[in-house]
Amino acid sequence: xxxxAPAPRRALLAAVLAAxxxxxxxxxxxxxxxxxxxxxxxxxxxxxxxxxxxxWYALRHWRAGxxxxxxxxxGDRPALTLxxxxxxxxxxxxxxxxxATWEYATWTSPVHRPAVPATEAVVSWNxxxxxxxxxxxxxxxxxxDGTRTPWYVMGRWAASDADIRRTSVDxxxxxxxxxxxxxxxxxxxxxxxxxxxxxxxxTLYRRPGSxxxxxxxLAGAMASAVPDRFxxxxxxxxxxxxxxxxxxxQEVHAGRYPQYDNGGEAWCSPTSSQMVIEYWGxxxxxxxxxxxxxxxxxxxxxxxxxxxxxxxxxxxxxWPFNPAYAATYPGLGGVVTxxxxxxxxxTLIRAGIPVITSQSFRKEELTGAGYGTAGHLMxxxxxxxxxxxxxxxxxxPTNDAVRRVYRRRQWENIWLRTKRxxxxxxxxxxxxxxxxxYAPARPSAAQAAALTGLGLxxx
Numbered sequence: 001x002x003x004x005a006p007a008p009r010r011a012l013l014a015a016v017l018a019a020x021x022x023x024x025x026x027x028x029x030x031x032x033x034x035x036x037x038x039x040x041x042x043x044x045x046x047x048x049x050x051x052x053x054x055x056w057y058a059l060r061h062w063r064a065g066x067x068x069x070x071x072x073x074x075g076d077r078p079a080l081t082l083x084x085x086x087x088x089x090x091x092x093x094x095x096x097x098x099x100a101t102w103e104y105a106t107w108t109s110p111v112h113r114p115a116v117p118a119t120e121a122v123v124s125w126n127x128x129x130x131x132x133x134x135x136x137x138x139x140x141x142x143x144x145d146g147t148r149t150p151w152y153v154m155g156r157w158a159a160s161d162a163d164i165r166r167t168s169v170d171x172x173x174x175x176x177x178x179x180x181x182x183x184x185x186x187x188x189x190x191x192x193x194x195x196x197x198x199x200x201x202x203t204l205y206r207r208p209g210s211x212x213x214x215x216x217x218l219a220g221a222m223a224s225a226v227p228d229r230f231x232x233x234x235x236x237x238x239x240x241x242x243x244x245x246x247x248x249x250q251e252v253h254a255g256r257y258p259q260y261d262n263g264g265e266a267w268c269s270p271t272s273s274q275m276v277i278e279y280w281g282x283x284x285x286x287x288x289x290x291x292x293x294x295x296x297x298x299x300x301x302x303x304x305x306x307x308x309x310x311x312x313x314x315x316x317x318x319w320p321f322n323p324a325y326a327a328t329y330p331g332l333g334g335v336v337t338x339x340x341x342x343x344x345x346x347t348l349i350r351a352g353i354p355v356i357t358s359q360s361f362r363k364e365e366l367t368g369a370g371y372g373t374a375g376h377l378m379x380x381x382x383x384x385x386x387x388x389x390x391x392x393x394x395x396x397p398t399n400d401a402v403r404r405v406y407r408r409r410q411w412e413n414i415w416l417r418t419k420r421x422x423x424x425x426x427x428x429x430x431x432x433x434x435x436x437x438y439a440p441a442r443p444s445a446a447q448a449a450a451l452t453g454l455g456l457x458x459x
Contacts, residue, residue: 050227051338052114053455055124055220056200061458062107069105070204073215077331077441080107082133082204082213091205095165095311102205109200109219117144117194118223119186122434123154124320124335125202125219126327126441130212134158134166136203137320139184139221141195143176151201152179155320159328165311168318181310182319195223217327217441222337226432232416234409237387238346245279245354245381247402248301250394256296260305261315268377269317270304271394272356273326275379276438277304279354282329298399317377319434322356326438334438337456342389342412344454345380348437351450355380356436357391361414362423367407371395372423375431383408 056062062072062080071083085103092099123137135158138151153169172179176193177186186193198221204214250271253264261267277283284303291306292299308325310318323334339345339355348355356379363372373395381403382390389411396402414420417430437456439447451457 049115050340051222051224051455052116052118053220053222053335053337054112054114055218055335055456055458056109057126057218057220057333058458064110066108067105068107070107070202077217080202080204080216080219082206085206088208091164093164095167100163101208103208103210104203104205106204107202107216111142111197111199112221113197114195114223116223116225117196119189119194119225121184121195121198121221121223122182122319122336123200123219123221124323125155125157125216126324126333127157127159127214127216127219128328129158129160129214131160132163132207132210132212133214134164134205135214135216136205137219138201138203139198140201141177141184141198144192144194144196149174149177149184149195152184154179154182154184155318157321157324159307159325161306161309166309166321167312168310170312181313182321189225194225198223218333218335220335222335224338224432226338226340226418228418230417230419230421230430232413233341235341235343235412237383237408238343238350240383240385241346241349242382242390243279243349243352243354245379245392246275247392247399248275248298248394249396249399249402250301251397252297252399253301253305256293257302257305260302260309261317264301264305267301267305267316268394269322269356270308270325271301272377272379272392273308273322273436273438274301274304275392275394276354276356276436277326277329277332280329280332280438280440282332317375319436323436323438326436327441331441332438333441334436335456337435337437337454338433339435339454340433341416342383342387342408345435346383347450347453349380349382351447352444353437353439353447353450356438357415358431358434359411359415360420360429360431362421365414366410368404369393369395369406374422374428377436378404 059078069084069086073079082105086105136156137154139154140151141149157166168181206213248271250267255263289299292302305316308316308321319336326334358377360375379392387408389406392402393404416433418432420430422428
């Protein structure tokens with residue numbers, strides 16, 4: 001996603017849902033898209049929770065699921081792996097046309113009933129997939145009327161693109177809910193239908209007879225249901241704090257590797273991911289970067305784009321593919337979630353955790369940006385004494401220009417709202433507080449407290 005990119009499929013999702021509902025947003029006279037928004041940890045002005053996170057990552061979590069050929073491994077970072085194949089299957093890669101036979105095993109999570117009956121769910125996973133292995137993540141939900149969705153494929157993923165092309169799966173729906181690339185959404189929330197509970201199923205694949213197999217360190221989902229709103233309540237600023245996060249511009253990569261989302265000018269998501277990965281002291285090796293043209297500076301940004309690219313979506317902005325890429329680096333984890341206020345975000349910043357956020361806005365809505373966008377990611381690295389947002393904005397002409405200070409009230413609204421008016425005056429979607437959170441798999445006490453308080457770690 002970039003400042004100049006066409007409206008992403010999340011905007012399309014909101015438009016479709018808006019057309020499917022005849023409701024209006026009080027005080028606006030505009031149609032109400034049904035796409036939900038941020039997580040609810042307080043300070044939102046909303047009644048009750050709006051986001052529920054459930055991630056499995058501990059040994060007890062992996063043991064709690066149903067195993068068909070998988071096993072839970074103890075250790076510093078407990079994992080799920082393929083132990084004894086449950087069967088074999090042929091997979092034809094739709095992006096290469098190649099058919100190969102794979103051994104597989106499955107793990108199915110316990111049923112999770114979120115605190116919020118949801119209109120939307122996004123899956124996350126952290127894994128290692130050695131050469132000759134890959135994984136598939138599926139989600140099945142129970143509606144509030146007691147009926148079930150089918151098992152929806154939420155991603156077919158490998159760390160590299162040597163064995164399969166990592167991909168979302170188009171065309172999934174049951175007439176009541178639809179998978180939009182990486183997001184499962186109820187089609188007509190105005191009907192009152194919600195997702196009451198959900199299960200996750202992981203299928204791990206390897207070459208027949210191979211001992212190499214995926215290791216999954218974390219898997220789960222964020223479910224949300226935030227009322228549509230054009231404005232959000234203002235939060236009270238906390239103390240000033242700024243993190244020393246590396247600064248990278250996507251624009252210096254314009255025209256490079258157009259096979260990955262049309263080149264660098266569309267790489268806001270992987271560029272932001274790379275900034276935070278390096279903040280945590282990780283970086284691809286010289287050998288891993290050998291494929292990048294030696295004339296290009298910051299080759300690790302090109303590497304991040306290639307390794308977050310979704311061959312079906314034809315972009316680098318797939319929500320779970322970005323934290324999955326971050327988690328391929330030793331000792332690092334990542335998830336997709338929603339936050340409900342800048343207070344939540346300040347909590348993470350004070351704990352030393354930068355946050356990658358998605359926002360959409362007209363040029364005049366964010367002073368100092370100099371552009372408008374239907375969807376763009378940047379990295380929040382701190383707050384000024386006045387409470388304004390310090391962001392590493394990859395939509396900048398140079399690395400030196402990446403650090404920006406944006407007015408708190410403007411930034412808070414363009415990030416957290418679920419509805420907005422575009423440059424033509426039409427009602428469009430807001431991003432609703434969605435973000436990537438990357439942190440050490442073994443966080444410090446302060447980091448763990450912040451993550452637990454926001455529902456990202458089990459209490």
